[in-house]
Amino acid sequence: MNIGVLGTGIVGDTIGTKLVQLGHNVKMGSRTATNEKAAAWVKKNGSRSSQGTFADAASFGEIVMNCTHGVASLEALKLAGAINFKNKILVDIANALDFSMGMPPLLSVCNTDSLGEQIQRAFPDAKVVKTLNTMNCILMVNPQLVANGDHDIFISGNDAGAKTKVTEIVRDWFGWKSIIDLGDITTARTTEMLLPIWVALMGIYKSPNFNFKIIR
Amino acid sequence: MNIGVLGTGIVGDTIGTKLVQLGHNVKMGSRTATNEKAAAWVKKNGSRSSQGTFADAASFGEIVMNCTHGVASLEALKLAGAINFKNKILVDIANALDFSMGMPPLLSVCNTDSLGEQIQRAFPDAKVVKTLNTMNCILMVNPQLVANGDHDIFISGNDAGAKTKVTEIVRDWFGWKSIIDLGDITTARTTEMLLPIWVALMGIYKSPNFNFKIIR
Numbered sequence: 177m178n179i180g181v182l183g184t185g186i187v188g189d190t191i192g193t194k195l196v197q198l199g200h201n202v203k204m205g206s207r208t209a210t211n212e213k214a215a216a217w218v219k220k221n222g223s224r225s226s227q228g229t230f231a232d233a234a235s236f237g238e239i240v241m242n243c244t245h246g247v248a249s250l251e252a253l254k255l256a257g258a259i260n261f262k263n264k265i266l267v268d269i270a271n272a273l274d275f276s277m278g279m280p281p282l283l284s285v286c287n288t289d290s291l292g293e294q295i296q297r298a299f300p301d302a303k304v305v306k307t308l309n310t311m312n313c314i315l316m317v318n319p320q321l322v323a324n325g326d327h328d329i330f331i332s333g334n335d336a337g338a339k340t341k342v343t344e345i346v347r348d349w350f351g352w353k354s355i356i357d358l359g360d361i362t363t364a365r366t367t368e369m370l371l372p373i374w375v376a377l378m379g380i381y382k383s384p385n386f387n388f389k390i391i392r
Numbered sequence: 393m394n395i396g397v398l399g400t401g402i403v404g405d406t407i408g409t410k411l412v413q414l415g416h417n418v419k420m421g422s423r424t425a426t427n428e429k430a431a432a433w434v435k436k437n438g439s440r441s442s443q444g445t446f447a448d449a450a451s452f453g454e455i456v457m458n459c460t461h462g463v464a465s466l467e468a469l470k471l472a473g474a475i476n477f478k479n480k481i482l483v484d485i486a487n488a489l490d491f492s493m494g495m496p497p498l499l500s501v502c503n504t505d506s507l508g509e510q511i512q513r514a515f516p517d518a519k520v521v522k523t524l525n526t527m528n529c530i531l532m533v534n535p536q537l538v539a540n541g542d543h544d545i546f547i548s549g550n551d552a553g554a555k556t557k558v559t560e561i562v563r564d565w566f567g568w569k570s571i572i573d574l575g576d577i578t579t580a581r582t583t584e585m586l587l588p589i590w591v592a593l594m595g596i597y598k599s600p601n602f603n604f605k606i607i608r
């Protein structure tokens with residue numbers, strides 16, 4: 177499958193690398209077509225990897241992954257162009273963590289709204305699915321690294337078929353065993369609001385190798 | 393020990409009943425000294441239980457538990473009187489869930505502040521400890537009801553000695569095995585922001601018998 181990965185940070189790098197390893201063709205998008213981090217990623221990942229602008233990557237992808245920084249996501253996605261998301265699954269992995277006031281970061285949107293909802297409203301013809309935003313990126317594509325994968329991932333979105341497809345991706349491609357469908361895209365608020373305690377726990381454990389599990 | 397429980401709802405009732413069962417003297421406080429729900433609770437709980445105003449209960453307690461509705465907590469605590477919290481541990485169990493806009497409830501404070509912090513600022517001579525606010529009240533005093541207690545409780549507060557005492561209470565009195573100290577009272581934000589996903593999960597499971605566990 178052709179997949180567009182927006183963002184050249186560690187999340188885009190990690191997700192993109194995993195997708196190439198799984199045999200997919202991945203184009204990494206950034207503000208410029210010649211981004212150095214994207215070039216380094218392509219050099220590392222071989223012929224199934226390529227780079228381009230946000231618009232190039234979004235156009236290329238049958239599915240597009242938003243791996244940009246949350247506070248810059250809306251602008252990046254607008255640069256990618258609404259036409260390039262039309263009727264496509266847009267997996268939103270980002271969190272709107274604002275570090276401008278120091279640590280701990282604040283959420284630039286929460287409680288009455290969420291980044292996932294903002295993206296769905298800005299791109300009404302995209303099928304936005306919020307997931308993978310509540311754990312470190314290494315764990316996103318290797319959940320078995322902690323407790324043999326015995327922990328949870330959440331999913332939110334308005335389109336049932338898109339959620340089914342993304343559920344298959346995180347389960348069959350990435351190895352997630354326990355996937356909790358929280359409901360429509362408004363429930364992205366609830367997972368984005370897990371980030372403050374995630375950051376606090378990261379500070380305590382001095383490691384990102386942990387995750388949430390709901391015990392019943 | 394003499395303990396003041398502020399609030400006559402299901403949280404105050406459940407916590408108060410557990411404390412009486414453990415052999416403590418508990419005064420339940422409300423807006424009026426003759427609140428009917430408090431009277432029914434006293435009738436059920438016998439000679440170690442009593443009722444009074446918020447001020448009566450706060451004055452009575454060597455430790456005071458805030459079990460009022462979060463959106464009304466600051467007003468209730470002001471009625472109780474700052475003098476009655478001076479140098480005392482004030483365990484804040486409340487969440488500022490505002491149901492006035494319908495379901496799901498919104499938080500009336502979050503992200504840049506929390507109810508726990510608001511209470512600590514309003515009562516600087518109290519030792520505010522935020523805990524027990526991330527699970528149903530039945531589970532608060534009976535954690536073993538789910539997965540034999542193999543799940544987590546969080547604690548936040550500025551006073552190390554107060555946190556040690558409250559840790560003993562939730563561990564030795566209520567049965568919690570895994571208690572995660574998140575840090576000072578500003579970390580109350582992080583646990584209060586767990587409530588939106590708690591409410592979403594409650595809607596999915598149609599049961600409050602679940603809790604969070606951090607898997608490492």
